[in-house]
Amino acid sequence: MMKKKNLAVIAVGNELMGDDGIGPAILNALSGESLPEGVDLIDGGTGGMSLLHVIKDYNRVIFIDSGDFGGVPGKIRVFTPKDVHSIKKMCRYSLHEVDLAEIIHISQKIGEAPGIMVIVAVQPRRIEINTSLSPEIIDAVPQAVKEVISQIKRIRVE
Numbered sequence: 001m002m003k004k005k006n007l008a009v010i011a012v013g014n015e016l017m018g019d020d021g022i023g024p025a026i027l028n029a030l031s032g033e034s035l036p037e038g039v040d041l042i043d044g045g046t047g048g049m050s051l052l053h054v055i056k057d058y059n060r061v062i063f064i065d066s067g068d069f070g071g072v073p074g075k076i077r078v079f080t081p082k083d084v085h086s087i088k089k090m091c092r093y094s095l096h097e098v099d100l101a102e103i104i105h106i107s108q109k110i111g112e113a114p115g116i117m118v119i120v121a122v123q124p125r126r127i128e129i130n131t132s133l134s135p136e137i138i139d140a141v142p143q144a145v146k147e148v149i150s151q152i153k154r155i156r157v158e
Contacts, residue, residue: 004114006038007060007156009148012047012100019073019124019137023064026122026144033145039152051103056112060155062148065100067121074136075123076144078151081108084119116155120148 009030013023027041035041044051044063055061067084069077081104098106100119107113122144125134 004059005040005057007062007152008040008042008055008058008114009062009064009152010042010044010051010054011064012044012051013065014046016129016131018126018128018130018132019122019134020066020127021131021133022066022122022124022137022140022144025133025138025141026064026120026148029141029145030148033149035149036152036156038156047100047103048098049103049106051100052107052110052112055103055107055114055117058114060116061114061118062151062155063100063117063119064144064148065119065121066124066127067119069121069123071123072136073123073125073134074140076140076147077121077123078147079119079121081105081113081117081119118151118155120144120151 011023011027013020015021015024030041084101122140
């Protein structure tokens with residue numbers, strides 16, 4: 001059995017869908033930070049089943065994504081997998097329509113989930129065809145970077 005890597009920070013989001021591009025924006029900002037050794041920054045694209053092949057190689061994963069949790073646009077919240085559920089109904093015709101909550105659930109079901117998973121979510125204003133982030137979402141990037149770094153420090157010692 002292959003030894004698992006320490007920690008991945010995986011950004012998920014579609015930069016062509018307005019505020020859904022917050023994950024890649026935060027990942028880009030994180031790439032300029034001094035992070036501890038053993039932390040891999042990964043662009044997870046728009047997610048999907050391919051993430052299963054990525055997360056199975058890690059002991060700990062921090063996901064960065066937009067998430068509608070009813071907050072004001074730009075609000076940042078940290079969740080664990082047990083805190084979230086998918087509101088999508090999985091289409092049995094395509095595996096491309098799977099959201100992050102469903103990926104986490106599948107990884108747990110097949111026994112390939114990392115031991116620790118955290119989701120850093122930013123409340124979007126709009127998810128629609130648009131290549132720019134809303135002003136509140138842009139303003140949230142520095143605080144989201146701080147939150148991700150805080151989570152890295154926290155889960156590296158657990």
